[in-house]
Amino acid sequence: MRIADRWFERRVISDEITLLWEPHVVPLMRCNIWHVRGKKRDLMIDTGMGISSLLEAAQDLLDKPVTAVATHTHTDHVGGHHEFSQCLVHRAEAAKLTDPPAGDNTLFLSDFGAKYVEMLQRAGYPCKLDEALITSLPYEGYDIHSFHVKPAPTTFVVDEGDVVDIGNRQFEVLHLPGHSPGSMGLWEQKTGTLFSGDCVYDGPLLDELSDSNIGDYIASMKKLRELPVQIVHAGHDPSFGKERLHELIDAYLKRRDQ
Numbered sequence: 403m404r405i406a407d408r409w410f411e412r413r414v415i416s417d418e419i420t421l422l423w424e425p426h427v428v429p430l431m432r433c434n435i436w437h438v439r440g441k442k443r444d445l446m447i448d449t450g451m452g453i454s455s456l457l458e459a460a461q462d463l464l465d466k467p468v469t470a471v472a473t474h475t476h477t478d479h480v481g482g483h484h485e486f487s488q489c490l491v492h493r494a495e496a497a498k499l500t501d502p503p504a505g506d507n508t509l510f511l512s513d514f515g516a517k518y519v520e521m522l523q524r525a526g527y528p529c530k531l532d533e534a535l536i537t538s539l540p541y542e543g544y545d546i547h548s549f550h551v552k553p554a555p556t557t558f559v560v561d562e563g564d565v566v567d568i569g570n571r572q573f574e575v576l577h578l579p580g581h582s583p584g585s586m587g588l589w590e591q592k593t594g595t596l597f598s599g600d601c602v603y604d605g606p607l608l609d610e611l612s613d614s615n616i617g618d619y620i621a622s623m624k625k626l627r628e629l630p631v632q633i634v635h636a637g638h639d640p641s642f643g644k645e646r647l648h649e650l651i652d653a654y655l656k657r658r659d660q
């Protein structure tokens with residue numbers, strides 16, 4: 403496997419929001435990492451796989467205290483949390499952030515089993531059983547078999563309705579279970595901005611993972627349909643507006659006979 407020139411790419415979305423991502427991670431596991439600049443503190447919403455240091459890669463963005471938010475605790479979203487001294491997670495997954503499941507410690511799809519990979523393929527991901535989750539190595543000598551999710555400090559445990567205040571911006575916690583029990587979004591009423599995690603993104607949605615619940619997912623989608631959304635910055639794939647959000651929700655609800 404070749405060595406990557408650099409592990410993270412980034413795009414400035416606005417004065418306050420920068421998107422980072424890992425181009426050498428396969429699409430299934432390539433999460434959006436959102437840096438949100440605040441007056442008092444910054445947020446790093448999700449942190450990627452933890453294969454290479456996010457803290458180092460984003461050093462120039464970080465000039466004040468930063469809280470690493472976990473929209474949920476799947477490997478592709480919390481791999482870098484251990485680098486941050488303050489981490490925020492929903493109550494339902496707080497224990498998983500501090501004590502990641504050993505089953506997540508692999509970069510090979512085959513370790514999840516053929517049935518699981520078939521489910522991902524059915525959902526719409528073109529992944530193969532013999533595939534690795536990365537397409538390049540982060541540096542010379544990286545041992546692809548040594549991958550494991552490092553425990554992170556669960557500093558702030560939040561619930562539905564809690565407010566994450568970064569000085570000039572206030573985000574309300576929306577509990578959006580279904581993809582996983584502690585999936586959550588951050589919602590800023592003032593600007594109609596939603597960070598949706600993996601509850602909704604413009605790609606194949608996953609509601610049959612080992613910790614998913616379809617009934618909860620349906621309820622979360624119905625809840626999101628009521629929000630006066632302007633822009634959704636999701637856990638994967640490009641951002642979108644209200645019209646696309648409603649298309650994605652309606653397609654999901656139809657697929658699940660709602």
Ligand SMILES: [Zn+2]
Pocket residue numbers: 474476581600
């Ligand atoms: Zn996920």
